[in-house]
Amino acid sequence: MRALCVLHDALSETGLIGAALRDQGWHVDELVVVPADRHASPDVEASFPDSSAYDLLVPMGAPWSAGLDDGRIGRWLAPELEWLADAVAAGGAVFGICFGAQALARALGGSVGRAAHPEIGWVRIDSVVPELIEAGPWFQWHFDRFTLPPGAVELARNSVAVQAYQVGRSLGVQFHPEVTAAGIARWVDNGGAEQARALGIDPVDVLAEADLQAEAAQRRAAALVGAYLAKVFPG
Known part of the structure; x- marks a missing residue:
């Protein structure tokens, strides 16, 4: 079985999700959309x-908005939305993460806009199907939220946003099950510290909690992938 993880920027990683898929015997390819030298000007071809x-597409997170940054990333966002929509229409499976979940929702007829409150840090969620989506805590770093596309089933939410949904064989999650402590440190070192402080969040606390959550986060990611492959992916 083959999966393609779409890394929208060079700071992203397949992380715990890539590792969990490989542990399940999958071959995992990676596609970087915006290379490191174009991070400041991401409207690339x-x-x-x-x-x-x-067998599975995994569009992952990004520092841009899947609904509000069309002018900055439109040269690849519009083709990606079409690509995701076509894959689902053909019976394919998509596991969208954060930006990827928002892009999938938009591709299938939902919308993406600013959330009333950004989420940065470790957050518990309310799950309708805890055997698939655990309550967490899951790591969050987002400023947007999406509306469910037609035919989607909400699987989890909190007071800020829908946190997980299913469309056929596809799953979208607003949180970051893939991220490692090292990945969070990269985000903090590349503009994230300023974003956190602007919201009254100490990035030192975010990093400390990442270290504390590392082992449990790995277990949750593996359980999520295993449950998805067993309960949703077969269709």
Whole structure:
């Protein structure tokens, strides 16, 4: 089985989700959309491979908005939305994470806009199906929220946003099950510290909690992937 993880920027990682898929015997490819030298000017040309070459597409997070940054990233965002929509229409499976979940929702007819309150840090959620989506805590770093596309089933939420949904064989999660302590440190070191402080959050506390959560986060990510592959992916 083959999965393609779409890393929208060079700071992203397949992390715990990539590791969990590999542990399940999957071959995991990675596609970086915006290279490191274009981070400040991310409107690059990008091509996406034939989705039928993969059993699972995993569009991951990004520092941009899947609904409000069309002018900055439109040259690859619009093609990605079409690519995701076509994959789902053809019976393919998508596991969208944060930006990827928002992009999938938009591709299938939902919308993306600013959340009333950003979320940065470790957050517990209310799950309708705890055997698939645990309550967490899950790591969050987002400023936007999405509306469910037609036909989607809400699986989890909190007071800020829908946190998980299912459309056919596809799953979208607003949180970051993939992220490691090292990945969080990269985000903090590359503009995240300023974002956190602007919200009254001490980035030192975020990093300390990442270390404390590391072992449990790995377990939760593995359980999420295992449950998704067993309960949703087969269709």
